Amino acid sequence: METIYTPELAKITRIESITPSEKIFDISFVDKEVQENFNFLPGQFVELTVFGIGEAPFSIASNPNNKVKFQLCVRAIGNVSKALHNLKEGSKVGIRGPFGKGTFPYEKAKGHNVLAIAGGLGLAPLMSFLTYMIDFRDEYKNVMIIYGAVNPTNILYKNDISYWSTRDDIKVCVTVDNPDDKWTGEIGVCTKLIPRVDFKPEDTYTIVCGPPVMYKYVVAELEKKNFTDDKIFLSLERRMECGVGKCNHCHIGDKVTCVDGPVFSLWDIRNLKEAI
Amino acid sequence: MLYKILKKDDYRDFLTHLIENYEFLGPVKKDSATHDFVRIKNFDEVDTNYKRTTIAPAKKILYPSTEKLISYKIEGEIKVESTVNSSEKILFGIDACDVNGLNFLDKFFTSDFADEYYIVKREKLIVIGLDRMPSETNFSLSMGKEYAKDGFDLFLTDLGNKFFVRVGTYKGSSLLQKYAKTQDASEADFKDYNKYMEEYRKNFKSKVDINNFYDNFEIIYDDKELWDKVAKNCFSCGSCCLVCPTCFCFNVKDDMELNLKVGNRLREWDSCMIPDYGLVAGGHNFRPNKENRLKQRYRCKLKTFVDRFNTYACVGCGRCIETCMAKISIADDINLIKKEVSV
Numbered sequence: 001m002e003t004i005y006t007p008e009l010a011k012i013t014r015i016e017s018i019t020p021s022e023k024i025f026d027i028s029f030v031d032k033e034v035q036e037n038f039n040f041l042p043g044q045f046v047e048l049t050v051f052g053i054g055e056a057p058f059s060i061a062s063n064p065n066n067k068v069k070f071q072l073c074v075r076a077i078g079n080v081s082k083a084l085h086n087l088k089e090g091s092k093v094g095i096r097g098p099f100g101k102g103t104f105p106y107e108k109a110k111g112h113n114v115l116a117i118a119g120g121l122g123l124a125p126l127m128s129f130l131t132y133m134i135d136f137r138d139e140y141k142n143v144m145i146i147y148g149a150v151n152p153t154n155i156l157y158k159n160d161i162s163y164w165s166t167r168d169d170i171k172v173c174v175t176v177d178n179p180d181d182k183w184t185g186e187i188g189v190c191t192k193l194i195p196r197v198d199f200k201p202e203d204t205y206t207i208v209c210g211p212p213v214m215y216k217y218v219v220a221e222l223e224k225k226n227f228t229d230d231k232i233f234l235s236l237e238r239r240m241e242c243g244v245g246k247c248n249h250c251h252i253g254d255k256v257t258c259v260d261g262p263v264f265s266l267w268d269i270r271n272l273k274e275a276i
Numbered sequence: 277m278l279y280k281i282l283k284k285d286d287y288r289d290f291l292t293h294l295i296e297n298y299e300f301l302g303p304v305k306k307d308s309a310t311h312d313f314v315r316i317k318n319f320d321e322v323d324t325n326y327k328r329t330t331i332a333p334a335k336k337i338l339y340p341s342t343e344k345l346i347s348y349k350i351e352g353e354i355k356v357e358s359t360v361n362s363s364e365k366i367l368f369g370i371d372a373c374d375v376n377g378l379n380f381l382d383k384f385f386t387s388d389f390a391d392e393y394y395i396v397k398r399e400k401l402i403v404i405g406l407d408r409m410p411s412e413t414n415f416s417l418s419m420g421k422e423y424a425k426d427g428f429d430l431f432l433t434d435l436g437n438k439f440f441v442r443v444g445t446y447k448g449s450s451l452l453q454k455y456a457k458t459q460d461a462s463e464a465d466f467k468d469y470n471k472y473m474e475e476y477r478k479n480f481k482s483k484v485d486i487n488n489f490y491d492n493f494e495i496i497y498d499d500k501e502l503w504d505k506v507a508k509n510c511f512s513c514g515s516c517c518l519v520c521p522t523c524f525c526f527n528v529k530d531d532m533e534l535n536l537k538v539g540n541r542l543r544e545w546d547s548c549m550i551p552d553y554g555l556v557a558g559g560h561n562f563r564p565n566k567e568n569r570l571k572q573r574y575r576c577k578l579k580t581f582v583d584r585f586n587t588y589a590c591v592g593c594g595r596c597i598e599t600c601m602a603k604i605s606i607a608d609d610i611n612l613i614k615k616e617v618s619v
Contacts, residue, residue, distance in 0.1 A: 001359065001392070002358070003345070003346075003358045003360060003391075003392040004389045004390070004391060005345040005358060005393075005541070006356060006358040007346070009354060009356065049530075051348055051350045051354055051539060052530065052532055053530060054528070054529065054530040055528060055530070055541070056557065075558075077557045077558045078556075078557025080557075081557060092354045094348075094356060211560075212562070237556060238554070238556070239555065239556050239562070241526075242526075242543075244388065244391075245387075245388045245389060246384075246385070246389065246391055246524070247525060247526050247527070247528065248524065248525040248526075248576075249525065249527075251576070251580070253575065253580065254579070254580045254581075254583035254584055259388050259389075273497060274562075274568075
């Protein structure tokens with residue numbers, strides 16, 4: 001019997017090592033029909049099983065318009081993610097999802113400016129939104145992507161960033177905390193770049209994802225620029241063990257991150273004590 | 277709802293029939309202080325005369341402390357299996373606030389995503405409730421949970437020489453028809469029942485002032501001194517959650533069998549009091565201190581589900597108060613918060 005806890009078999013079709021600690025996994029469901037019917041929205045996540053080890057949540061990092069496969073960008077940091085890094089192309093994993101009612105405002109933001117702010121691995125969840133948005137680029141106004149990484153080696157999605165830089169309808173600013181000798185770009189945390197944003201607050205949707213510590217500093221900078229709470233969206237991390245609102249480890253106030261999130265508007269977050 | 281009378285003389289026969297024909301779970305004395313719901317094979321094992329609450333709570337029958345969610349074979353082609361099954365059981369002798377505990381879990385496990393493991397067991401469970409005088413720490417009257425409006429098939433109230441029986445479902449009615457000699461409740465029976473209930477409600481010694489808690493909690497939310505005081509003695513042991521009839525948090529873990537060919541994914545009761553409750557991969561802990569965790573528990577019990585289901589997630593059974601080694605009492609703390617805010 002299929003239950004809410006039963007994973008569907010999927011295959012890792014491609015693995016790309018993009019930094020010393022992060023790999024991108026291309027994944028397709030074994031059952032073609034399941035793959036064709038797998039529709040997700042920007043910001044949603046899946047629960048991935050490494051058989052014999054366990055299950056963990058990962059935000060989907062690829063374009064929702066791609067019906068052949070989806071991608072996860074995973075840092076080897078926990079039991080499951082470390083085991084996942086040891087798998088080879090062709091390995092089978094289990095997938096449940098997509099989960100999360102709270103998604104990035106890919107529809108609402110149409111006809112408006114988009115400001116994306118990512119810290120570290122936080123760029124991965126934003127990729128589902130960014131790749132989707134670029135597919136429908138004409139439907140959005142100005143686009144600016146601010147991305148902060150610890151050092152140049154840890155910059156994710158270097159190819160995508162280069163591609164964005166070549167386009168004159170996307171403004172990309174990458175900054176690193178610890179530059180190396182070759183680094184000629186910005187230095188410092190990503191919040192430093194927010195003052196340079198010249199979008200009109202009432203006409204701009206902001207999406208943010210990064211480590212927990214980053215949010216209040218980003219929010220403070222956005223407030224200085226009079227960005228409003230209803231147009232700022234943050235993807236929150238929590239211990240989402242079950243993905244279906246039952247194990248409760250990811251609750252924040254009356255919300256469970258896995259069902260009601262993981263993306264919340266800043267207005268929602270202000271009503272959830274301890275969310276950021 | 278149907279109202280019937282079962283004579284005391286016929287009670288033994290009725291239960292004996294049920295014990296013979298069903299997997300029958302009822303309260304049994306475990307030691308001087310503890311009763312538990314276990315399988316009963318003989319009428320004389322049934323002991324409904326317990327003063328303290330039963331440990332563990334009846335939720336264990338629908339939501340076992342450890343439960344297999346899936347199993348998988350990893351040799352050759354990976355195969356995943358999830359088996360959901362349950363047999364018909366009778367749960368006899370749970371009191372009104374515990375029936376309300378099940379009612380809460382019913383709502384919880386069927387909302388958003390329906391949890392098949394719980395639901396299948398619940399559908400197969402015949403619940404026969406039994407009123408009993410409240411234990412010392414029971415404050416369910418204040419929580420509005422001392423009376424079960426629904427969630428049972430039959431509910432018995434001992435009126436001395438007879439039981440007043442509320443029949444909640446067709447299944448309950450069929451059981452009576454098949455296995456018991458009953459008659460319709462008369463006006464006099466109703467009067468006796470009302471008198472009992474009046475007396476029952478007078479017997480609640482532990483009371484809380486839950487009115488306005490919803491708002492008061494916001495007022496004292498950031499009062500660090502208060503929460504430090506409330507949680508000062510907490511051992512973060514999680515006993516309060518394990519004995520709670522409404523707590524539902526669980527951990528998920530995968531275990532391989534010794535042959536390393538078959539893996540089982542289990543869920544196990546967890547507690548929001550345990551230090552690693554909010555720990556994520558990479559080492560960040562979203563709930564690192566015990567004051568915050570206890571505050572969160574009170575919020576979950578007394579506020580979160582007022583927002584989500586318009587009900588408290590605490591039935592006031594008093595088990596956590598009996599069980600807490602640090603003598604932390606949610607009842608005292610509700611009253612303390614009320615007092616702090618009133619000052």
